[in-house]
Amino acid sequence: MEVRCINITPTEEVYVCIQEVEGYRRVIPLYKLLSQDKLMKLNVLFKDLRIKGNEWMNAIGVSEEEILSLYFSSPEGKAEKLFMELVESGVIPKPKDNFIVIRSGGKTYKIEVDTLKLFINGEESCFQCDEDLPHFDKLISLCLTIIHNPEKLERR
């Protein structure tokens, strides 16, 4: 699993790890899952450019299984489990190459799974949700809105 340092606000940097799974990239928010001491060790390794392969996990004392277990017990991971269940049952189209494509109401909607960027007929569009949902819950809501109520996504 590859570690990345990303900005979630202009001044706030956090650590996530990226895992390639079938059809999309899973972004695991390490900053929400690991203890402060482990995050501090990770920060030191990262700043010293000592992050190579999976060695960082040994260095901070955590295994891939533990990270996945923590992730799937968190609201973000539970949301992804629900997403996988809905994909398996055919309610939501299967992602491919990190995109979900839905044709609805004469338009083609393309959603980038890891960023939630929405493209309508190839043009980037924005959307908003009243609730502050975990990433995959937001993706589920967006897909079901496109499938059942696409007129809600018209620009206002």
Add this chain to the structure above:
Amino acid sequence: MVWLRKLTSGGHIEVEVPLSTAIEEILNHLTKGGIAVNQAGENIGIEDVRKIKDSDKILLVPAIRGG
């Protein structure tokens, strides 16, 4: 009993509730602009709510709007 899954801030919740409570909750959700689908992914409109049966699994998702 109806199995309700509702996507809310902080993660989704799953509850099993009596049919009458489920109908009330789903109607309330739909009137706020949300979407309800059954286990087959079929949309449930306000006019369909009375067709919900015991043992149905319903997913309630919040309204998403174009920006």
